[in-house]
Amino acid sequence: MGASGYVGGELLRILLFHPKVGVTCATSRRYAGDYLHHVHPNLRGITDLKFMEQKPEDMVDRCDLVFSALPHGSAVKAIPYYVERGMKVIDLSADFRLKNPEDYQKWYGYEHPHPNLIERFVYGLPELHREEIKNSSLVACPGCMAIASILALAPLVKGNIIEKERIVVDVKIGSSGAGVTPSPATHHANRFGVVRPYKPVGHRHTAEIEQELNSIGESKVKVAMSSHAVNMVRGILSTCHTFTLRPLAIPDLWKLYRGSYQKEPFIRLVRDRKGLYKLPDPKIVIGTNYCDVGFEVDEHVNRVVAFSAIDNLVRGAAGTAVQNMNIMLGIDEKTGLESPGLYPV
């Protein structure tokens, strides 16, 4: 559902080549009847599928699992129908991410119409909730900046080595994060070459970052988040500045991060001594499901800077969604997601 946006396009791209599932329908109110490739030009010659109207009864007949790439507020209206009929649902909006129903009012400005459904959804970050995902049929995929920031910070929070209320998350994101709808903010002549502080405080992903980090540490965190639009299409770099409770050295950090991630198929620890790519850079993960995570120690101020880089449309959305699907269906988690990315691009 909602297959005509950028995230919908990425889901289709991945699923059309997935060896274990088939795409039976792709809905779009606006483009119903059009070929997919009119909207997603990379799919030209790949499929003859057309967009269709969202007809719930039809979809129940034709699908075992629904991905919803509808915007928040719309997803929460469409999804209960499928839940009631026992279908598997993977939602990419924010509508089922936050566990506390009151948080929807606070961060998204609406009262949640189905608070009882919330607890049935698992927060779909495999690195934190793999077992729950495996046993669930309802998954709420995390926000793109949340994925990057949680994965960078989790080992530090888990290790109880940082000041929990002095966590600065400084995010840089490409223009695809704004979706497909043109606006003055995304107009090429206005958007090209910017470093625009577009959400300096109050970013909604703060809520889920704190929710998830609070679930793994001993004490409560507070996250000071600011996001910037930069001159690229895809990619997020999350720079997480933290102050350590005691002096730390690089080997300590290797231990923490390896301890958390060494078996993770989609996390690469990137912290070399030299080279252009000794730390994470979104340029290197474009088109992939990897989250590259790195870190550095600042002895001058007892700081640890943790970096994570993702493709906001893949690891930040469609890729993680498919990873969740694989886990739910008992398929090898990497299926359909093994692309190594292009270099240079």
Add this chain to the structure above:
Amino acid sequence: MGASGYVGGELLRILLFHPKVGVTCATSRRYAGDYLHHVHPNLRGITDLKFMEQKPEDMVDRCDLVFSALPHGSAVKAIPYYVERGMKVIDLSADFRLKNPEDYQKWYGYEHPHPNLIERFVYGLPELHREEIKNSSLVACPGCMAIASILALAPLVKGNIIEKERIVVDVKIGSSGAGVTPSPATHHANRFGVVRPYKPVGHRHTAEIEQELNSIGESKVKVAMSSHAVNMVRGILSTCHTFTLRPLAIPDLWKLYRGSYQKEPFIRLVRDRKGLYKLPDPKIVIGTNYCDVGFEVDEHVNRVVAFSAIDNLVRGAAGTAVQNMNIMLGIDEKTGLESPGLYPV
């Protein structure tokens, strides 16, 4: 051989995921002993292979087929050893592309040391030479701009409908075409935002474009080629302006182009009535082996403008090389090359 450049990196990326072949060695004089991912950061976590020195005897033992991504002038020295030992060779340099030995002096400034070897190499453009490739063990892959331009022009030349000495080929190319070696010309602050006419006349690919077009038409063509560096990393758009001998309409062109390409797995005809992507654009083929070809008729001056868009490192080099390998080995031509590309990117 020559695996540390951008084309070498793309070959490795494709071959490491190719289900029917294995990579047994990757040579680089400069990086021998280093992990591949130190040079090709997208391969981090994908392979533990290291670069090795080029040791011909070793390679003969370990390989059935050699790709050479050495620069022209070096390839011609390294390759005969393998030819003599009966290995399959796919060369990505210019050293065996031109059939007339004298052309090397004219266009590349050196006397060809092995003129007798030239005729044993097939010009590796499957759309023109598939049968010869199938029966050969030596292939010279075309130049990137040549691939794009030949594929755009071939149906027009074959159809004998254009003035053969008034063919203008205006090429726009990204910075990866310049290779990995930094220079003032490729320095980001100098190179960003340019539309730089970097080879306004005398481009070397002119020679192979004329050679190939001459092999399919009735009379001799002359190509007026100019190339421009534009602000992107990957991609070529070749805009081919031709003047028609008689007025033509769009259906005539559909007939010509469909006649040439309708069974081709890696050519997509892109000429819609509307939409942002109604004509070829390199943005849409980044990371793919597609050559998107389109055309337009200018009634004002009896002109046909033919467009082709490729990824210079894939369709323009490593992808076509693997396509040639598949054909030589009798494997399905699309194997390892099915990626649809990313949108947007």
Add this chain to the structure above:
Amino acid sequence: MGASGYVGGELLRILLFHPKVGVTCATSRRYAGDYLHHVHPNLRGITDLKFMEQKPEDMVDRCDLVFSALPHGSAVKAIPYYVERGMKVIDLSADFRLKNPEDYQKWYGYEHPHPNLIERFVYGLPELHREEIKNSSLVACPGCMAIASILALAPLVKGNIIEKERIVVDVKIGSSGAGVTPSPATHHANRFGVVRPYKPVGHRHTAEIEQELNSIGESKVKVAMSSHAVNMVRGILSTCHTFTLRPLAIPDLWKLYRGSYQKEPFIRLVRDRKGLYKLPDPKIVIGTNYCDVGFEVDEHVNRVVAFSAIDNLVRGAAGTAVQNMNIMLGIDEKTGLESPGLYPV
């Protein structure tokens, strides 16, 4: 009039620092009442002027000269009022550029409502019409691609050395040429990194290029024009491919171009033997009123390639408009326009 667009903004930027004129009003229907800098953020701290509604009577009182940056179709409705009242008018739309009233139907799809006014407007390209501009109070500024292409081609046409019906004009332009209105075509994620053939045939500027070149040569020209959107905000490179009637050498071209332009304050001949900037590149003229013109000879096919680079918003619009104003007012032509541009940018 029409001061809230990109061209309007550039006019304001230049005029606010012009030592001989003052800006008394800037109109915008949409932003009336707003500070200029809310729309043109570079003017923050420069002026406290606000946009006002277009009130013709008021303007007659307050202004001696009106610049119209209204779109075509609107300009032709607004301007007659001021003409009738004897004001000087410099129009930046297409509404008075074409001398043949029937051309408006053909190229712009409307019947010209004031054909009698057309001949009173001078085509405002100083290099071709300086004396007429000096003696006129009504000027129609040329289109941006027309300026670049005419200036590149005029010496060749004047010299009667090229085939007049085999002139290929291949234009590359930045996104600011599309104006301020967001659309899917200008959406950063869609527009970034493209080489999009957006007007492969039938570009409207063809009409004025032919009109002007016909006025200087002995025989009639036909122009085969195609335009491409490339990944930058400002700038045009016009690559003009021409076939010569007889073999020519570089000194012949120097003679032609110097003969036409050596006293021109805003044309620089750029054709060095070496260096990164040996030929025109829009990167070098961003923010300036220069048109850089260069050329190359292709002995292989008796071709001359002429290049011209301009900033589409300055030399292609606001700068030429002010140059015209200076000429009309008897002010030194360079006044307010001497900025050398930034390097690198």
Add this chain to the structure above:
Amino acid sequence: MGASGYVGGELLRILLFHPKVGVTCATSRRYAGDYLHHVHPNLRGITDLKFMEQKPEDMVDRCDLVFSALPHGSAVKAIPYYVERGMKVIDLSADFRLKNPEDYQKWYGYEHPHPNLIERFVYGLPELHREEIKNSSLVACPGCMAIASILALAPLVKGNIIEKERIVVDVKIGSSGAGVTPSPATHHANRFGVVRPYKPVGHRHTAEIEQELNSIGESKVKVAMSSHAVNMVRGILSTCHTFTLRPLAIPDLWKLYRGSYQKEPFIRLVRDRKGLYKLPDPKIVIGTNYCDVGFEVDEHVNRVVAFSAIDNLVRGAAGTAVQNMNIMLGIDEKTGLESPGLYPV
């Protein structure tokens, strides 16, 4: 001296149009004898000046004031000669910025050869040291990131309202900051589209930021600085995350920032309620001497985020240098520096 780099080029661009001074010589070891415009192509047609060797005696004869754009380590060797002869010197390297001679060893890895000269140089940030600059003939211009960060933070430090050891400075910078020398890091194909954490800890400008902030606040600050390379040529955005000692509101910040800067000719406070450019963005200051400063309050964590945007080559180097010159010479501080910048660019 050192006139062939990007900063040298900007100095020449500004000084060649400065109404009160003349450029008598521009030195470059590498390009001696070449026209300036061979290196700085924007100066073509502007000047016939050539680079010359640095001949100290000559320069003493021909100049009253020397700008040194030599790299650190070289400047400190060249400058004493001119100081001894009583010339005015404005140095753009780091060699005289730090007041504590030991800091050169710590941050730059060399022992300062002329520690006695250090105290004679004023730290050339007019907003902090205008009176001293006026009375001095020796000025050390600040580093580009230091200028941006100090100007963003100074009012907060002066106001004693933030935690002094929890100051995070997250900088984003364009490629021109890396200078003119090509390297793999600046190679377009490698550098395009990055968000590269290139100096995550230990950036040298930390030293001067702390030095200057310590000189204005009551207690000692510690700065936690990280810098990122982003995809643009010019510009710096410094995002300064600070934690306040007590809850603050926007009017409190307006009071602090206005108190510090309201008479400053080159600081614009940018903090609107709406609009694309409601906070500083380097895109808007390209080519200008402005430092745009803005701020936001985060009630969630008692944070103030301060932003500053500059053009690293103008306000971050050549522009501030000329501003210092104007102050030293008793000329109106804005002379030669009034360009409002281009929009869009």
